[in-house]
Structures are given as structure tokens and as C-alpha cells.
Amino acid sequence: MCALLSVVVLAALVAAAAQAQVRPVRPGDESLLKRAPTYEEQVAAQVAARLTHLHPQVRCAPLGIPGLPSSVLGVTLFLGTHPAGYFLMVPQMCADLAAFHRSPASFDPRACTDGTCLTTDAAVAMALATVSHESYHLLGYTNEAQVECYGMQSIWFVASKLGASLDEAQAIAKFYATQIYPLRQTQTPAYWTPECRDGGKYDLRPQSDSWPS
Ligand SMILES: [Zn+2]
Secondary structure (H helix, E strand, C coil): CHHHHHHHHHHHHHHCCCEEEEEECCCCHHHHHHCCCCHHHHHHHHHHHHHHCCCCEEEECCCCCCCCCCCEEEEEEEECCEEEEEEEECHHHHHHHHHHHHCHHHHCHHHCCCHHHHHHHHHHHHHHHHHHHHHHHHCCCCCHHHHHHHHHCCHHHHHHHCCCCHHHHHHHHHHHHHHHHHHHHHHCHHHCCCCCCCCCCCCCCCCCCCCCC
16 A cells, blocks of 8 residues: 555656756846856756766746746756756745755654555655756756766755755665655656666766765
């Protein structure tokens, strides 16, 4: 029952969410980038900066792209084949990151035993994954399956920079890898590859047996 519920809750969440895309840069974003970043945007940008060794800007705002499914959570803008140095996330992502930053231990999947916390833990894991996913786009990667796999291996980093203990950060990454990532094979197949595993083609730490952190 519990396992079934988990799959249903998570499948709904992944079906409804968790895509991130690459889009051509838009002149309309200029005013968005000019306004001072909120605290949450600064936090996300700092984490993305540490992950990429770049100086990206992050803004949370409605993505405002006609025809874009409401399921898309983040967009990294490109100038031709080069990342333009910023990404956008839907406002809910900033809210989830802020909640996590305020109280990381409240979103520890190891402490979750019912459907309610499963939903909030999964939403937070998705927000952390969105920051790391978009960060790999900032580095110039555009293959979604590759970006998603690299991003998953950096969820622990994002979580720990936002205040989680190393143990919890790794547990969140494991939760994502075991509960959320497998659903992508059917829900968002462009974001899934069998090579995303310990020892697979996209394993960033092939000499290490731990996965995905
Ligand atoms: Zn993407």
C-alpha cells in the first residue's frame, strides 16, 4: 500500500513537473536580470556558481514562453550554441529552495513515512535537482539525458551548500536516484538513459562505488 502510494504520488509529480529546457535568449529578460535578485535567487546563484565555477545569474519568474508546457520548471538561455550565463526557474522552485534553506532537516527523506512528507520531500528534491540540472546547461551541455544525469550526481552538493548535513544531502540524492529518476524512463524519456548509473557512461566519478553522490 505504502509502496503503491509512493509510486502514484511520485509519478504524478514527475509527470507534472521536472523538465528543464534550453531556449534562445530573449531581449525581454533584460529587465528581469536588471532587477536586484531576491535572497533565494542569490542563494541559488551562489550554489550554481560554486558548482560551475562561473558567475551565473538566476531569476525565479514565470517562464513566459508561449506554448511551453506548464510542467517545465526551469530554462537555461542560450546565445546560439553558447549559454548566456543565466537561468530562470518557476517561482515555486525558489519557494521550495527557501523552505529547504530555512530548515534542511525538515525535508530528510529518511524520516518520511507517509504520503504528505513524500510529496514535500520530492518537491524539494526536484528543486535541488533543478539548480544542479540548469548548472550543467550553464556549462554548455545540451543533451538532456546527460545533463539530467550529471545534475543528479550534484544534488548532494546543492543540498549541502544549502545547509544539509553531508549524510542528509547524500540521502536526498539517493532518494532522487531511486524514487524519481526511474520514473523518467516512461514519463520524460528524453531525460533518462540506461547509462546513468554507477559505472555507466555518464558516471562522473567512475572510480568511486558510491552512487549518485
Ligand atoms: Zn535541461
